[in-house]
Amino acid sequence: MIGQMFEGVPARALACGALLLAALLAAPYVVNDYLLTVLIIILYYAYTGQAWNIMMGFAGQLSLGHALYVGLGAYTAAAFYVHFGISPWIGILAAIPIAIAGGAIIGFLAFRFRVGGVYFAILTIAFAEFARVGFDHFNWVGGSSGFFLPVANYAVSDLWNLRGKPMMFYYLILAMTVLAFVICRLLLTSRIGYFWLAIREDEEAARAIGIDTFRYKMYAVILSAGMTSLAGIFFAFFYNNLFPEQVFHISRSIELILAPIIGGVGTLFGPILGAFLLTGLSETMHAILYGFGIDIPGVKQVFYGLCLLFVVIVLPHGVWPWVARVLGIKERRS
Amino acid sequence: MPAEIYLNVAVSGILTGLVYGLMALGLSVIFGVIRIVNFAHGEMMTIGMYIAIAIFSAFKLDPLVMMVPIAAVLFVFGYALQASLINPFINRPEHSQFILLVAVALVMVNGLLILFGPDAKNVQTTYAFDSFLIGPLIVDATKVYAGGAAVLVSAALFAFFRFSHLGQAIRACADNYVGALVVGLDVRRLYALTFGIGAACVGAAGAMLVLIIDVTPALGPAYTLLAFIIVITGGLGSMPGALLGGILIGFTEAMAGLLFSPSAKSMFAFGLLVLVLLFRPQGIMGKRAI
Incomplete structure (x- = not known):
């Protein structure tokens, strides 16, 4: 398995990867609180992007409703914690199955009925919107007026209850991102990964050579939904407040897919690079505008839109394949 | 509750549904001909609505009177969008077209947010609180005017595609792309015209809808979804289907708002979409299986 992990990776790529990981591990001791928060946001989008990429990049199923899985994970773990005092690490055991059930229902209906x-994309949006309106009326978790986790000024970090300082959250999301990367890498070089790519490239042909396309598409949805729900738990405990309007909204779903699209759909490193580019550029721009005393809502999103336009027109395969070529560490575009 | 209330709500839902239908008609025409799913449809409508509001607050001109100029502005906008950005994408994979339009939509929504701010805006016409008494029915005047205008515009559009040479040429592109090229039609220009017509429809619908609802920039994505739901329910690519779907959704929303809670009404539209996708994916009036 370790061998499979590094097989066929050029030495220069390994060196670059190790260097990046070392820099990320050391970062909290170097940067200030603001930059640490920015890094947390970057890694959050890198992680969710990786999870989305399994469905779209590997198996070719365009989901525009991933906010659904974030929200289901977030609300489940938060509800267990707030109402019963149960640790999010136990809450995971409920959150993942609930998100997977959501994904499985959508996948089952769509793939069984050949949608x-x-x-399919519109069906995923519809389910996320359905959940948004539903949670607006779900008063056990606060309904439309929001759901809040208890907050205090923590002297020590309590990893068991995920209450504490940004540094704890930083290492948590870093671990999640690395783990997601490793899982995706292993999947891509295994049987299931090749089946996904075959389905993505030509589903009819994949079925013709005997791949059970229904089953493998379901695997992709289930895995993607489960992984995304973990990001939701992180979101809930990091931000401490949940509003259906914000968590399940279509614009959240779109934000989740920006990083992998800009980085490169179907590449392993694309979501990470995309998250760095997008959040990095938007924070820089925000700082510059703020310096000029301009603070208008919407500027960031217009910028996202223009980035997306640029990438989809000029670099349709994303930024990463291009960067990899320049660095001489070409990742096989899969 | 007395029976008249149900009847009143039903009629008002159907009238709103006619405007929805016109909006969806734009989406349906664009998809039927260019095979591009216009993910920025609701956003184009909010642009139309904001133009109507800007004109109303500056010159006190009624949105229904200004409907034609607003539609013309949106036509030019749609034509330019198709000719510059979307035409190079017509042979790209589906998801890449989708993302292109998501990006356009993102710029539009937030551009409007920067220009007009997040607060809800509306127009206060002199007939805003008038109503007609038809037997036991009480119908809002604004909804009657808006619904009537939607029927007129839709009829004009049907006539255009049925009888004019240009309309027939556009339908030829939709029926047989290669054939249209062979007989010498300038398909790219016709595509741009089609997108312009679709945009004009949704612009006109915006001018009508501004009488009925308040507008915020965030309305765009919600109405894009609504247009999708209507068009898929009625049958993607079918013009009568779009109108029928609009009426059906308008009626469903109105009844759900009366029987349950107004804020839950969109759940019923989504529920309807899921049912249609599963049991009749080609839509009520659709012919082609997907």
Whole structure:
């Protein structure tokens, strides 16, 4: 398995990866609180992007409703913690199955009834919107007026209850991102990964050579939903407040998919690079605008839109394949 | 509750539904011909609504009177969008077209947010509180005017595609892309015209809808979704289907708002979408299986 992990990776790529990991591990001791928060946001998008990429990048199923899984994970773990005092690490045991159930229902309905392409994307949006309106009326978790986790000024970090300082959250999301990367890498070089790529490239042909496309598409949805729900738990305990309007909204779903698209759909490193580029650039721009005394809502999103336009027109395969070529560490575009 | 209330709500839902239908008609025309899913449809409508509001607050001109100029502005906008950005994408994979339009939509929503701010805006016409008494029914005047205008515009559009040479040429592109090229039609220009017509429809619908609801920039994505739901329910690519779907959704929303809670009404539209996708994916009036 370790061998499979590094097989066929050029030495220069390994060196770059190790260097990046070392820099990220050391970062909290170097940067200030603001930059640490920015890094947490970057890693959050890198992680969710990686999870989304399993569905779209590997198996070719365009989901525009991933906010659903974030929200289900977030609300489940937060509800267990607030109402019963149960640790989020136990809450995971409920959050993942609930998110997976959501994904499985969508996947089952869509794949069984042959709802594909654009229709599938719209179905995923519809379910996320359905959940948004539903949670607006779900008063056990606060309904539309929001759901709050107890906050205090913590002297020590309590990892068991995920209450504490940003540094704890930073290492947690870093670990999640690294783990997601490793899982995706192992999957891509295994049987299931090759089946996914075959389905993505030509589903009819994949079925013709005997791949059970329904089953493997379901695996992709389930894995993606489960991984995304973990990001939701992180979101809930990091931000300490949840509003259906914000958590499940279509614009959240779109934010989740920006990083992998800009980085490169279907690449392993694309979501990470995309998250760094997008959040890095937008924070820089925010700082510059703020310096000029301009603080208008919407500027960041217009910028995201223009980035997305630029990438989709000029670099349709994303930024990472291009960067990799320049660095001479070409990742096989899979 | 007395029976008249149900009847009143039903009629008002159907009238709103006619405007929805016109909005969805734009989406349906664009998809039927260009095979591009316009993910920025609701956003184009909010642009139309904001133009109507800007004109109303500056010159006190009624949105229904200004409907034609607003539609013309949106037509030019749609034409330019298709000719510059979307035409190079017509042979790209589906998801890449989708993302292109998501990006356009993102710029539009937040551009409007920067220009007009997040607060809800509306127009106060002199007939805003008028109503017609038809037997036991009480119908809002604004909804009657808006619904009537939607029927007129839709009829004009049907006539255009049925009888004019240009409309027939556009339908030829939709029916047989290669054939249209072979007989010498300038398909790219016709595509741009089609997108312009779709945009004009949704612009006109915006001018009508501004009488009925308040507008915020965040309305865009919600109405894009609503247009999708209507068009898929009615049958993607079918023009009568879009109108029928609009009426059906308008009626469903109104009844759900009366029987349950107004804030839960969109759940019923989504529920309807899921049912249609599963049991009749080609839509009520759709012919082609997907």
